[in-house]
Amino acid sequence: MNIRLILFDLGGVLYNIEHARTQYALSTLQSLNAQPISFSLEHADTVFGEFDSGSLTTSAFISTVRERHAIQATDEQIINAWNAMLLGLYPDSISFIEHIRYSIPIALLSNINAIHHDYIRDDCAQLFACFDHLFLSYEMKLKKPDPEIFRHVISQTGYPAQEILFLDDTSVNCRIAESLGMNTQLINPHSREWLREVKNLII
Numbered sequence: 001m002n003i004r005l006i007l008f009d010l011g012g013v014l015y016n017i018e019h020a021r022t023q024y025a026l027s028t029l030q031s032l033n034a035q036p037i038s039f040s041l042e043h044a045d046t047v048f049g050e051f052d053s054g055s056l057t058t059s060a061f062i063s064t065v066r067e068r069h070a071i072q073a074t075d076e077q078i079i080n081a082w083n084a085m086l087l088g089l090y091p092d093s094i095s096f097i098e099h100i101r102y103s104i105p106i107a108l109l110s111n112i113n114a115i116h117h118d119y120i121r122d123d124c125a126q127l128f129a130c131f132d133h134l135f136l137s138y139e140m141k142l143k144k145p146d147p148e149i150f151r152h153v154i155s156q157t158g159y160p161a162q163e164i165l166f167l168d169d170t171s172v173n174c175r176i177a178e179s180l181g182m183n184t185q186l187i188n189p190h191s192r193e194w195l196r197e198v199k200n201l202i203i
Contacts, residue, residue, distance in 0.1 A: 001183055003104070003201065004163040006155060010110035012169030012189040014097070014127065015120065016087040019044075025081035026069065034070035045069075051113045054138040058114050083119045089127065096195050097130045104202045106131035109153055109166075111143045133157055144168070145176040154180070165201075167194070 011017040023039040030037070038045050041189060049063040063080050065071060070079065100106065108131045117136060128134060135153055142149040154161050162183030168174050173186040187194055 001165075001201075002163055003165045003183065005105045005107060005157055005159040005165070006100070006198070006202070007107045007109055007157075007164050007166045007182075007185070008097075008131075009166075009168040009170075009173070010108060010112065010124075011168055014093040014108075015089050015124070016147060017085045018087060019085050021087075022082060022085040025084040026065070026078075027070065027098050029046045029071045029073040029077060029081060031070040031072055037069050049143060051115075052111045052137050053143040054113075061113070061115075079115055082110045082115055086119055089123060090192070092192060092195060094127050095132075096199075097127060100199065100202060105132045105157075105159075107131055107135065107153065107157055107179075108151070109135040109144070111137045113138045144170070144173040147176055147180060150177050150182065151178050165198075167198070 008014060019039055021036055026037050039048060047064050050056045056064065062075050065078060099105065133156060137143040140149060140152065142152065165183045165185065166177045167185050167187055169187045169189050171186055174186050177184050187196060
């Protein structure tokens with residue numbers, strides 16, 4: 001395997017997230033007898049994906065969530081609930097990325113929205129500065145697993161798909177990347193064993 005670029009996901013790989021915290025926080029803002037909110041790694045109501053893909057502005061997202069899910073809360077309360085899943089960088093993420101960046105080019109491809117990006121921006125500034133390329137879904141108007149987002153990465157980085165290793169914690173994202181020729185590794189968010197494996201691969 002001739003790897004010349006490593007493409008990282010953010011959430012569940014370098015940044016600790018827990019979808020259930022946001023699902024619960026939003027549910028506490030709903031009216032009695034409202035339909036449960038679907039929000040997990042694999043399945044979520046469409047409004048959340050629309051926000052990640054940049055199809056909705058922040059104000060439109062808040063309004064849609066409020067109306068669609070019978071939420072009775074201020075904008076600030078909804079934003080705080082939306083951010084509840086964001087637990088911070090894994091303690092080893094920055095040191096790992098700073099170490100490998102001198103051995104191989106690295107890029108980041110994240111499904112992320114404007115609210116979450118604003119929330120983590122300062123915490124992740126040192127990490128983000130290490131990457132040769134940052135691909136953020138809401139800025140690109142695309143989101144994983146749309147094949148077009150991977151084609152865009154291939155085009156912008158200049159590396160053939162066969163020379164890219166993509167690390168992501170969602171199986172469908174890995175499957176689509178593989179269908180385009182990328183090498184992939186499905187990451188278990190509850191294990192950091194993959195860091196050693198990647199180091200051994202490139203160093």
